Structures are given as C-alpha cells and as structure tokens.
C-alpha cells in the first residue's frame with residue numbers, strides 16, 4: 692500500500708495502542724486525525740505529534756465513541772482539513788467487568804457506530820475513494836475468557852461485525868475492506884499491575900508485547916491483500932498463532 696498523503700482516523704488514540712498506530716502511520720507519510728474521550732490527553736498527544744510530524748499532517752478531536760454527534764464531527768473535521776479518508780481504526784476500548792454496560796457501549800456500540808460512519812465515508816458511490824476499516828478486537832474475541840466474560844462478548848461482537856460488513860456486496864463493489872486485530876496482552880495502561888498479577892496466575896509468567904508489535908501487525912493488515920473480513924492474531928505467547936489470520940471460515 693502506498694501510504695503517502697493517505698488519511699487515517701483513529702479513535703482512543705491519546706495513548707497506548709492508538710497513539711502507537713498514529714505515530715507509525717505519520718512516520719510513513721500519512722495524515723492522521725486522532726480522537727479520544729480524554730480532552731487533556733488528546734490535546735497533549737495531538738500537539739506533540741504535530742510538532743514532530745508537522746501541523747499540516749495532524750489534527751485531534753475530542754470524541755466519546757458512544758456519542759454519535761461527536762463521532763460524526765470527527766469525520767467532518769477530517770474531511771474539511773484533509774479532503775479525504777482512507778483508513779479508519781476503531782481502537783477505543785475499555786475493560787471493566789463491574790461496569791459491564793460501559794464495556795458493551797464503548798467496545799461494541801462504539802465499534803458499530805464507527806464502522807457504519809467509516810463505510811459511508813469510504814464507499815466510492817458516496818464520494819469516497821474506497822479504503823480499509825480496522826476494528827480493534829482481542830484474542831478474547833476469538834477465544835473465551837472466563838475472567839472477562841463481558842469484555843470477551845463485546846470483542847466477539849466486534850469480530851462478527853467486521854466479518855458481516857466484509858460480506859456486504861455493496862461494500863465490495865465500492866472498494867471498502869473490513870478487518871480486525873486480535874491481540875493478546877500489550878504493554879499499555881490498560882494492563883495495570885493488578886491485571887498483570889492476575890494474568891500471571893491464569894496464563895503464566897509471559898512478558899507483555901510492546902506496542903511496536905501492534906504497529907507491525909497493523910502494517911501487515913494494511914499491506915496484505917485478500918484479507919477482507921479477516922482477524923489477525925497478535926500473540927507471541929503462542930508462536931503457532933502469532934501474526935496469523937484466525938481460521939474462522
């Protein structure tokens with residue numbers, strides 16, 4: 692894929708995996724809109740990326756992915772500034788089983804809204820140029836997790852959403868591809884020390900993957916052909932699965 696001057700929207704990108712994606716895409720010559728619910732952090736991260744990669748290449752916006760008006764505004768400001776959208780990464784996500792309604796709303800409903808808006812923005816018969824939607828799933832979107840049942844359910848939903856959009860004839864005809872990433876544990880603030888202890892107890896004492904591995908996975912997903920509707924597993928704990936597409940056909 693030729694990345695220069697292409698445009699990406701990334702949700703939940705003030706920190707963690709989303710921020711790493713933004714950095715990786717900007718380094719390849721793309722233009723990026725980062726959005727996040729955290730106003731202070733998205734401003735700090737946006738300004739820092741703009742300083743490094745040029746103000747003409749970066750915009751940032753406050754967006755809670757549960758808020759349709761804010762989400763629509765992200766697409767609008769991106770098109771106003773950069774005149775096109777090529778890649779949409781629905782990355783925002785939370786894990787909090789006690790507050791499980793929020794998990795469903797952010798992870799699943801937020802991804803549904805983001806996928807619908809992306810499809811409209813990218814399809815060629817609506818003025819788009821075609822492109823790719825990348826939904827952030829999880830290893831727990833393709834295998835169960837008894838400790839995180841609602842989180843896992845939300846990510847299974849993201850996988851089904853991605854595969855179903857990929858099957859739509861009107862999306863294929865209009866050049867829009869849908870994919871997802873299914874990582875194991877990545878070293879971000881989502882994996883707190885307590886979670887890390889729990890993880891060690893249940894899954895063994897394996898090290899967390901760096902966000903660089905996720906950027907590598909993103910570029911594989913973007914560069915591979917014939918992967919519409921596929922989920923790429925990122926899980927160094929299991930070398931047989933790592934960087935392989937989940938065989939769900």
Ligand SMILES: NC(=O)C1=CN([C@@H]2O[C@H](COP(=O)(O)OP(=O)(O)OC[C@H]3O[C@@H](n4cnc5c(N)ncnc54)[C@H](O)[C@@H]3O)[C@@H](O)[C@H]2O)C=CC1
Pocket residue numbers: 702703704705706707708709726727728729754755756757782783784785797827828829830873874875876877878879880881882
């Ligand atoms: N860290 C990990 O081990 C793994 C993470 N994932 C997924 O990757 C994605 C990113 O996770 P991390 O970077 O690790 O987490 P993180 O917690 O470091 O970053 C998540 C970002 O999303 C933002 N956010 C939270 N709720 C939001 C909302 N309603 N609207 C917009 N933004 C919101 C936060 O402010 C934060 O900046 C999530 O979807 C997560 O489920 C998947 C597999 C493994």
Ligand SMILES: CCCCC/C=C\C=C\C(=O)C/C=C\C/C=C\CCCC(=O)O
Pocket residue numbers: 786787788789828829830831838839842874875876877881882883886889890
């Ligand atoms: C507790 C199990 C952690 C396992 C870590 C391995 C893989 C992680 C994959 C993910 O998709 C990340 C998901 C969740 C971990 C983060 C937080 C759990 C919070 C649980 C809670 O607060 O209820």
